[in-house]
Amino acid sequence: MKESLVQLLQQAVRRLCDAGDLPAEAVQAAVKVERARKREHGDFACGVALALAGQARTSPMAVAQKIADSISDSPLVDKVQAAAPGFVNIFLSRDALAQSIQTIRRAGEDYGRSDFGGGETIMVEFVSANPTGPLHVGHGRGAACGDALARVLVAAGFAVLREYYFNDSGRQMDILALSVWLRVLENGGEKIVFPENAYRGGYIKTIAQNFCAGGGEVCGGGALFENLPAEDEKKLDELIARGKKKLGADGWAKILNFAAGEIMENIRADLAMFRVSFDNYFSEASLAASGALEKTVAQLKNAGHLYEKDGALWFCASKFGDTEDRVVRRANGAYTYFAPDIAYHLDKVRRGCKNMINILGADHHGYIERVRAALSAAGCGEHRLDALFLQQVNLINGGKKLQMSTRRGEFVPLRTLCEEVGVDAARFFYLLRKPAQKMNFDLALARAQSSDNPVYYVQYAHARICSVLAKAGAAGGGAGIFAGADYALLQLDAESDLLGALLRYPETVTAAARQREPHQIAYYLREVANYFHVYYNRCRFIEEQAPLRAARLALIDAARIVIANGLGLLGVSAPEKM
RNA sequence: GCGCCCAUAGCUCAGUUGGAUAGAGCGUUGGCCUCCGGAGCCAAAGGUCAGAGGUUCGAGUCCUCUUGGGCGCGCCA
Numbered sequence: 180m181k182e183s184l185v186q187l188l189q190q191a192v193r194r195l196c197d198a199g200d201l202p203a204e205a206v207q208a209a210v211k212v213e214r215a216r217k218r219e220h221g222d223f224a225c226g227v228a229l230a231l232a233g234q235a236r237t238s239p240m241a242v243a244q245k246i247a248d249s250i251s252d253s254p255l256v257d258k259v260q261a262a263a264p265g266f267v268n269i270f271l272s273r274d275a276l277a278q279s280i281q282t283i284r285r286a287g288e289d290y291g292r293s294d295f296g297g298g299e300t301i302m303v304e305f306v307s308a309n310p311t312g313p314l315h316v317g318h319g320r321g322a323a324c325g326d327a328l329a330r331v332l333v334a335a336g337f338a339v340l341r342e343y344y345f346n347d348s349g350r351q352m353d354i355l356a357l358s359v360w361l362r363v364l365e366n367g368g369e370k371i372v373f374p375e376n377a378y379r380g381g382y383i384k385t386i387a388q389n390f391c392a393g394g395g396e397v398c399g400g401g402a403l404f405e406n407l408p409a410e411d412e413k414k415l416d417e418l419i420a421r422g423k424k425k426l427g428a429d430g431w432a433k434i435l436n437f438a439a440g441e442i443m444e445n446i447r448a449d450l451a452m453f454r455v456s457f458d459n460y461f462s463e464a465s466l467a468a469s470g471a472l473e474k475t476v477a478q479l480k481n482a483g484h485l486y487e488k489d490g491a492l493w494f495c496a497s498k499f500g501d502t503e504d505r506v507v508r509r510a511n512g513a514y515t516y517f518a519p520d521i522a523y524h525l526d527k528v529r530r531g532c533k534n535m536i537n538i539l540g541a542d543h544h545g546y547i548e549r550v551r552a553a554l555s556a557a558g559c560g561e562h563r564l565d566a567l568f569l570q571q572v573n574l575i576n577g578g579k580k581l582q583m584s585t586r587r588g589e590f591v592p593l594r595t596l597c598e599e600v601g602v603d604a605a606r607f608f609y610l611l612r613k614p615a616q617k618m619n620f621d622l623a624l625a626r627a628q629s630s631d632n633p634v635y636y637v638q639y640a641h642a643r644i645c646s647v648l649a650k651a652g653a654a655g656g657g658a659g660i661f662a663g664a665d666y667a668l669l670q671l672d673a674e675s676d677l678l679g680a681l682l683r684y685p686e687t688v689t690a691a692a693r694q695r696e697p698h699q700i701a702y703y704l705r706e707v708a709n710y711f712h713v714y715y716n717r718c719r720f721i722e723e724q725a726p727l728r729a730a731r732l733a734l735i736d737a738a739r740i741v742i743a744n745g746l747g748l749l750g751v752s753a754p755e756k757m
Numbered sequence: 758g759c760g761c762c763c764a765u766a767g768c769u770c771a772g773u774u775g776g777a778u779a780g781a782g783c784g785u786u787g788g789c790c791u792c793c794g795g796a797g798c799c800a801a802a803g804g805u806c807a808g809a810g811g812u813u814c815g816a817g818u819c820c821u822c823u824u825g826g827g828c829g830c831g832c833c834a
Contacts, residue, residue, distance in 0.1 A: 226814095239814070264777070491832050492832095493832095503830090513832085517834095542828055612771095642796095702770095705771095715794095715797070
């Protein structure tokens with residue numbers, strides 16, 4: 180549609196240049212057409228005349244008039260007008276509009292799909308919360324956004340892989356094991372001093388109980404808390420060392436794996452509840468186990484991108500665009516988290532991902548450059564790695580702003596939010612903000628305002644349409660309620676507004692995919708719902724006059740399709756009744 | 758100190774790769790159901806788009822600076 184209009188305009192400009200009405204170089208002017216924002220401005224508008232006026236040394240209005248006059252007839256176009264200060268406004272023909280209702284209804288569930296992505300593989304990595312605690316409302320943003328983006332990309336013609344990467348090794352996991360172990364001892368009646376900076380959440384106690392119930396045994400603490408270092412983090416490390424000594428490597432691993440397993444299982448259940456699914460859960464520990472980690476380091480080393488300094492092994496990231504070099508292996512022989520991350524992203528490349536999008540919290544923004552640098556160093560520079568940074572979700576508690584912390588046990592579980600307001604409202608709530616916008620979260624407020632959630636406005640429009648269609652079907656004896664429609668009778672402003680919005684759906688989907696901004700779909704749907712509700716109040720659909728009735732029912736059926744498809748992209752249900 | 762993000766109505770936020778008179782929800786005020794679902798519709802009030810320069814026919818949007826806020830800068834993850 181847009182393309183053919185651009186062509187019409189270009190032809191007109193060329194004709195004027197050939198005729199000498201415009202300077203010859205005007206042919207090269209970029210002709211852009213955009214949706215008109217106001218009804219008086221028609222359906223599409225073009226601003227070339229404003230740009231050409233300088234070259235032509237006449238007023239923009241005169242140029243616009245010339246262009247409007249020399250546009251050739253087209254079945255698409257009803258009329259073309261020049262408008263101050265120099266826009267060319269295009270009004271589509273009723274025929275073109277009527278046909279588009281049929282186009283939408285024929286496409287049905289496929290309306291809005293495109294091959295914009297050309298079938299290219301793209302991996303969306305999101306959530307990726309470590310198994311140290313349940314998902315909280317901060318993770319919910321990543322889950323809602325990542326899942327919606329993945330759905331949008333699928334609709335835009337990409338082959339999408341969804342992946343969850345979790346760090347199931349390293350110090351965090353030891354702290355988790357320690358936390359559980361101490362709670363187990365506590366259950367056994369021992370007197371413990373639970374460290375301030377271990378995992379304090381109540382779920383740790385539950386895991387400890389389950390561990391005991393499952394026959395897990397642990398040795399007692401004894402002098403466990405004597406002579407500990409004063410500094411908090413050192414204290415944890417010492418407790419971990421004592422625990423490992425007491426339980427032995429196997430005993431420690433048993434409790435660690437049990438805890439991580441329980442938490443991961445819980446996370447998966449929460450994600451399923453939140454209607455988020457992954458093609459793959461990728462374990463960091465598996466990279467070491469499979470030898471991929473060693474292999475990656477060797478590969479970089481052989482290529483001459485690693486060097487030793489102060490006993491540590493460094494990657495010369497600064498040669499590949501990062502601001503400084505980064506440690507890959509510490510002086511104590513342990514790898515940093517960066518090393519497996521390199522191996523992981525090389526594995527993505529190995530699996531054929533030309534494009535990778537990592538959805539990360541804004542606090543990880545320095546991180547993506549170094550991984551990119553590593554990809555270039557490994558000769559995979561042509562594989563594109565992008566990050567979508569979601570700004571922080573702050574927790575508001577009694578008017579005070581806290582940052583959510585799994586360690587301190589300060590968070591609201593995602594599950595709690597969904598139980599309070601429902602999955603639809605929760606997902607829509609997250610998707611109502613663009614990624615770069617920070618977000619404060621107050622459960623009490625969310626609960627109080629849940630009935631104001633615009634999701635109901637959109638769902639209500641869908642349910643209303645279904646209800647009208649059902650009634651019309653019943654009244655009309657069932658079949659054929661759309662038969663004999665005369666679309667030329669749709670002459671209300673409310674009708675052209677609604678239809679105009681419906682026609683914008685496909686480009687809204689590709690824009691959301693291109694800009695990685697699923698929130699655009701949410702705002703678009705609110706607009707469509709608004710046009711529908713206005714229409715609903717403006718006239719009756721189940722009309723006496725059959726050709727008009729059928730046309731109106733077809734139009735709202737098209738609206739039903741768009742709303743259902745759009746909500747589907749957001750992972751929100753489109754109920755027929757509410 | 759360096760880097761990234763943000764600043765739009767009383768509050769929470771949109772604003773289509775620069776377009777015409779800057780929009781919506783909530784809140785406030787006043788209207789609309791004998792009729793397809795009132796979780797709806799209509800209207801009013803509410804703005805120096807943080808500030809100052811610049812680019813452009815045209816700037817909330819792009820560039821520079823200033824102010825104010827968030828985050829990051831570890832051989833933590």
